[in-house]
Amino acid sequence: MSEEQTLxxxxxxxxxxxxxxxLVAEMDGxxxxxxxxxxxxxxxxxxxxxxxxxxxxxxxLVERTSLPDTANHNLGxxxxxxxxxxxxxxxxxxxxxxxxxxxxxxxxxxxxxxxxGNMIGSTTMLMWAFGDREPFIELAQRLTGARLSYSYIIxxxxxxDLPQDFRNDALKALSYMERRLKDYDRIFVHNPVTLARxxxxxxxxxxxxxxxxVVGPNLRASGIAYDVRKIEPYCIYPDLDFEVVVxxxxxxxxxxxxxxxxxxxxxxxxxxILGKIPDGSILADRYLDLVPSRTRFEKRSSxxxxxxxxxxxxxxxxxxxxxxxxxxxLFHYLVSDxxxxxxxxxxxxxxxxxLIAFKHALLGQKLADIPAVYGSLDYFPPEADR
Amino acid sequence: xxxxxLTKQNGLSITVDASKILETAHLLKNLxxxxxISVTATDYPEENRxxxxxxxxxxxxxxxxxxxxxxxxxxxRQEPNIHTLVAVWPSIEFLERETTDLMGINFxxxxxxxxxxxxxxxxxxxxxxxxxxxxxxxxxA
Amino acid sequence: xxxxxxxxxxxxxPTIIIPLIFPGLLTTFLxxxxxxxxxxxxxxxxxxxxxxxxxxxxxxxxxQLVADLLKFLFTEIIIPKGSDKKAFILSPIFxxxxxxxxxxxxxxxxSYAAFFSDLSLLLVLALxxxxxxxxxxxxxxxxxxxxxxxSLRDGYLMMAYEIPMFVSILAMAVAYDTLDLVQVVGRQSxxxxxxxxxxxxxxxxxxxxxxxxxxxxxxxxxxxxxxVIGPYTEYSGIIFVLCLGASYAKLSVLSLFFAEVFxxxxxxxxxxxxLNPILPGVAVFVKGLLVMGLCVFMRSIYPRxxxxxxxxxxxxxxxxxxxxxxxxxxxxxxxxxx
Numbered sequence: 028m029s030e031e032q033t034l035x036x037x038x039x040x041x042x043x044x045x046x047x048x049x050l051v052a053e054m055d056g057x058x059x060x061x062x063x064x065x066x067x068x069x070x071x072x073x074x075x076x077x078x079x080x081x082x083x084x085x086x087x088l089v090e091r092t093s094l095p096d097t098a099n100h101n102l103g104x105x106x107x108x109x110x111x112x113x114x115x116x117x118x119x120x121x122x123x124x125x126x127x128x129x130x131x132x133x134x135x136x137x138x139x140x141x142x143x144g145n146m147i148g149s150t151t152m153l154m155w156a157f158g159d160r161e162p163f164i165e166l167a168q169r170l171t172g173a174r175l176s177y178s179y180i181i182x183x184x185x186x187x188d189l190p191q192d193f194r195n196d197a198l199k200a201l202s203y204m205e206r207r208l209k210d211y212d213r214i215f216v217h218n219p220v221t222l223a224r225x226x227x228x229x230x231x232x233x234x235x236x237x238x239x240x241v242v243g244p245n246l247r248a249s250g251i252a253y254d255v256r257k258i259e260p261y262c263i264y265p266d267l268d269f270e271v272v273v274x275x276x277x278x279x280x281x282x283x284x285x286x287x288x289x290x291x292x293x294x295x296x297x298x299x300i301l302g303k304i305p306d307g308s309i310l311a312d313r314y315l316d317l318v319p320s321r322t323r324f325e326k327r328s329s330x331x332x333x334x335x336x337x338x339x340x341x342x343x344x345x346x347x348x349x350x351x352x353x354x355x356x357l358f359h360y361l362v363s364d365x366x367x368x369x370x371x372x373x374x375x376x377x378x379x380x381x382l383i384a385f386k387h388a389l390l391g392q393k394l395a396d397i398p399a400v401y402g403s404l405d406y407f408p409p410e411a412d413r
Numbered sequence: 414x415x416x417x418x419l420t421k422q423n424g425l426s427i428t429v430d431a432s433k434i435l436e437t438a439h440l441l442k443n444l445x446x447x448x449x450i451s452v453t454a455t456d457y458p459e460e461n462r463x464x465x466x467x468x469x470x471x472x473x474x475x476x477x478x479x480x481x482x483x484x485x486x487x488x489x490r491q492e493p494n495i496h497t498l499v500a501v502w503p504s505i506e507f508l509e510r511e512t513t514d515l516m517g518i519n520f521x522x523x524x525x526x527x528x529x530x531x532x533x534x535x536x537x538x539x540x541x542x543x544x545x546x547x548x549x550x551x552x553x554a
Numbered sequence: 555x556x557x558x559x560x561x562x563x564x565x566x567x568p569t570i571i572i573p574l575i576f577p578g579l580l581t582t583f584l585x586x587x588x589x590x591x592x593x594x595x596x597x598x599x600x601x602x603x604x605x606x607x608x609x610x611x612x613x614x615x616x617x618q619l620v621a622d623l624l625k626f627l628f629t630e631i632i633i634p635k636g637s638d639k640k641a642f643i644l645s646p647i648f649x650x651x652x653x654x655x656x657x658x659x660x661x662x663x664x665s666y667a668a669f670f671s672d673l674s675l676l677l678v679l680a681l682x683x684x685x686x687x688x689x690x691x692x693x694x695x696x697x698x699x700x701x702x703x704x705s706l707r708d709g710y711l712m713m714a715y716e717i718p719m720f721v722s723i724l725a726m727a728v729a730y731d732t733l734d735l736v737q738v739v740g741r742q743s744x745x746x747x748x749x750x751x752x753x754x755x756x757x758x759x760x761x762x763x764x765x766x767x768x769x770x771x772x773x774x775x776x777x778x779x780x781x782v783i784g785p786y787t788e789y790s791g792i793i794f795v796l797c798l799g800a801s802y803a804k805l806s807v808l809s810l811f812f813a814e815v816f817x818x819x820x821x822x823x824x825x826x827x828x829l830n831p832i833l834p835g836v837a838v839f840v841k842g843l844l845v846m847g848l849c850v851f852m853r854s855i856y857p858r859x860x861x862x863x864x865x866x867x868x869x870x871x872x873x874x875x876x877x878x879x880x881x882x883x884x885x886x887x888x889x890x891x892x
Binding site for chain 2: 065066067070072074075079236237238239240246251252253258259347349356358360362370371373375379380382383412
């Protein structure tokens with residue numbers, strides 16, 4: 028192929044379809060010969076900032092890496108920190124953590140589906156999905172007091188107890204979502220145009236998926252039943268009955284269907300959690316004893332960050348944690364030198380692992396497939412850049 | 414392989430010499446460790462070393478997937494050179510590029526790559542090293 | 555006095571009124587305002603939103619487009635350095651004018667048209683086929699890769715819709731045995747409208763019409779997530795409005811055309827009512843607006859096809875359909891002996 032026959036197309040960072048990144052596509056006519064994502068436009072050096080913050084200050088910081096998926100990022104970090112500290116959260120707190128994590132997974136998947144819909148031109152899917160995130164964001168707000176940046180999960184427990192009327196509203200939201208999923212199916216998921224756009228597009232086969240190390244729904248859409256919630260179950264996942272949604276096609280449509288399957292699984296998990304959440308404390312006894320006004324805490328059933336957290340000093344050592352965030356496996360690695368700040372903090376976010384899929388899934392595809400595949404990967408640039 | 418350790422969370426940690434990293438990777442790849450979860454470099458300026466830590470696991474073998482294997486190796490701060498593993502584990506590509514950017518580790522044996530996370534024209538101390546001075550803005554400045 | 559009278563006579567003559575006022579520029583402008591509002595309002599309804607609301611709340615935000623237009627009027631027109639300036643400025647003007655022009659050949663009653671021709675059926679379409687040339691020029695002169703790809707896609711699209719469109723109209727010409735729109739409407743006075751006479755041709759023409767006017771799911775030339783806004787990427791201010799207006803003007807013209815060929819034109823109005831062009835004109839416009847409404851409704855149902863899929867659809871399905879519609883027409887003529 029001689030130089031003159033190809034066209035180098037720079038998509039982004041100022042482009043409605045690129046997100047905070049630059050996509051460099053080498054085109055031969057309408058066919059992509061080479062594809063290189065260029066990221067870093069929203070790099071905020073979270074790992075470096077973390078070295079200057081106390082352990083508890085890092086909780087809101089890690090949430091900033093991925094705003095649609097804060098609960099899982101919060102959880103992943105706190106699990107690593109708890110391993111360093113050597114404490115466990117009480118059972119009720121564990122249930123509440125997973126409750127929030129699954130609520131978050133639903134609205135994060137809806138976010139991804141909405142963007143995906145918009146990218147292939149279905150503004151209806153965008154508006155519906157974003158509209159239907161609202162009940163879940165509201166639920167999370169009831170539980171945590173915040174719409175997106177919850178900072179709900181703290182070392183040794185959670186910040187607030189389940190509100191009084193939460194259960195009924197949650198069940199209402201869940202059955203609403205189940206109805207809506209049927210609507211989505213008709214207008215978008217099995218719309219003939221969607222099928223034409225997504226079927227067989229951006230295929231990552233099983234072998235490639237493992238080789239290039241994509242994670243999350245993208246991996247499971249390629250036929251690998253890898254889900255951290257099953258492989259290395261954390262919190263109360265062993266007690267919950269759920270399936271790992273797997274599809275074998277590996278194309279953009281399979282990735283969409285896996286996300287929808289996961290929303291269904293999350294709905295069922297939230298029902299189970301609401302059904303069997305045990306009574307008890309929401310903060311580990313070790314910290315509860317140190318909370319100055321224990322009686323007030325019990326009356327208000329919420330934890331005001333106790334001053335002791337600001338001086339949290341884990342012993343020297345290292346801890347890793349992995350959780351299944353909405354976009355895939357989220358890895359935290361924490362090195363402590365015994366001071367109040369981590370010596371080294373490493374996050375590998377699912378979007379960063381999925382970045383490589385762009386290079387592989389788009390080769391030989393058409394120009395118009397770039398947004399179709401981009402959306403199907405549910406790639407979130409700020410999460411990748413950290 | 415110089416040291417094998419069992420970590421707290423049913424993980425395994427092995428320490429190898431930086432020159433042996435490629436062989437180790439090949440060996441592990443044959444044991445079905447098929448992808449890299451993370452590449453972490455940790456700077457220890459007092460001891461004049463940078464630890465490069467690989468976390469690898471498996472997707473193909475879901476039993477093996479329950480383990481995160483840690484491969485630790487050390488390079489010097491002045492000559493932070495180590496062989497690339499991109500030929501063994503393609504999934505390491507962006508992780509290595511990120512580490513080059515932020516920690517200044519040179520992964521030999523792969524073609525020179527443009528900067529990934531930092532601006533193209535970034536110069537000076539790699540930002541994640543401890544010797545990097547953080548410039549603050551606003552009221553702290 | 556005499557001069558003024560003469561001037562008035564010239565101004566009120568059909569050759570001026572038709573292109574400028576009814577059904578020309580002014581009416582089309584009003585129709586565009588309405589249909590753009592209707593599109594947004596309808597899409598908003600489907601998508602659980604309000605849509606335009608605050609510009610005259612009592613009318614539900616109907617004059618929103620007027621407000622947008624005023625805003626665009628005062629927006630600086632930026633002409634990129636590397637562009638071909640003359641072509642860059644002139645091609646949207648030509649594009650819009652040519653999209654509007656076919657309106658002169660569309661009669662609104664037996665005696666009301668700016669340009670009577672016994673070939674008006676072909677004339678309308680023939681005038682519209684010139685517009686893609688300016689679309690290409692527009693993309694080329696912008697000197698932007700996205701504009702260029704967008705206008706190329708528009709050129710390709712033309713390949714997909716043009717032939718089925720002409721062939722389906724040919725089918726109707728065979729069925730009606732005329733190329734004159736006035737007669738076409740006359741033939742439908744029996745109550746057997748074109749859409750019932752030859753539904754294949756109607757479907758083909760409708761889909762081709764969606765392609766021509768870049769409605770969803772054939773919005774490939776302007777595909778926002780791929781090409782920013784396709785050929786118009788570098789445009790700003792009032793010339794950008796002309797670009798956008800051109801596709802609506804085309805939609806309006808083609809919908810009127812569809813109403814005349816397939817929906818019976820000013821039928822079922824009969825002789826004494828058709829003397830004054832207002833009433834039959836309104837009838838045609840109402841039918842046209844219904845067609846337009848259906849076209850813009852596609853936005854809330856369908857995502858966007860890929861260009862190769864559109865071409866495939868054009869050649870594999872539409873073309874075959876259009877040929878079948880000609881066969882159907884021949885059959886009809888043979889059986890009914892029109």
